[in-house]
Amino acid sequence: MLKYLREQNVGGTGTVRENRLENCNLPNSKDMKKEPRGKLYHKASEELIAAKWHDNSIVTIASNCHGLDPITKVDRIGFVDKKRAKIQVDCPAIIKMYNKYMGGVDRFDENVDSMRVALRGKSGGSRSLLLA
Numbered sequence: 001m002l003k004y005l006r007e008q009n010v011g012g013t014g015t016v017r018e019n020r021l022e023n024c025n026l027p028n029s030k031d032m033k034k035e036p037r038g039k040l041y042h043k044a045s046e047e048l049i050a051a052k053w054h055d056n057s058i059v060t061i062a063s064n065c066h067g068l069d070p071i072t073k074v075d076r077i078g079f080v081d082k083k084r085a086k087i088q089v090d091c092p093a094i095i096k097m098y099n100k101y102m103g104g105v106d107r108f109d110e111n112v113d114s115m116r117v118a119l120r121g122k123s124g125g126s127r128s129l130l131l132a
Contacts, residue, residue: 002064006047011065013098016050018060024050029058037078038089042068053095061094068092 005012018029024043032039032054042051050062055076071090078087 002048002062006064011063013061013063013066013094013101015098016060016062021050021060021062026050026052026060032058037076037087038091040068040071040090040092042092049094051092051094053092055089055091055095059095061098063094063098066094066097068094072096 002012002014026041026043029052032041032052035054037054037056039054040051042049044050048062048064049067050060051068053059053061069092071092073088074091075086076089077084078089079085080087
C-alpha cells in the first residue's frame with residue numbers, strides 16, 4: 001500500500017503487522033524482547049523504510065516519507081536497581097512523526113462511529129449508513 005501511495009505522490013506512515021513485511025530481514029519480536037529499550041533495527045529501500053523499535057513492546061512501522069534521523073531522547077518510566085525511575089530512551093523520527101499525526105485518524109474513526117445510524121424499512125432487514 002505504501003508503494004502505491006508513493007506512486008500517487010502521497011506520503012504515508014503506519015504500523016505494520018510483523019508477518020506483512022515480505023523480504024525484510026528484521027529480527028523477530030521474541031529476540032528483540034531480550035534487547036534493552038530503545039533498540040532499533042531497520043531496513044530501507046529507495047521507496048520505503050521499515051523499522052522495529054523496542055519501547056514498552058515491539059513496534060513495527062513502515063514509511064515512504066519519514067526517515068530515522070534525527071534520533072532524539074524520550075522519557076520513559078523504567079526500573080533501575082529494582083526501583084521505578086525515569087529513564088531516557090532513543091526514539092527515531094519515524095516514531096515521533098507517527099505519534100504526532102495518528103491522533104487525527106483515531107478521531108476520524110471515532111466521529112464516523114458516533115454518527116452511524118441504522119435505518120430500517122418496512123421489512124426491517126435492510127440497513128443503511130447515514131452521515132450527518
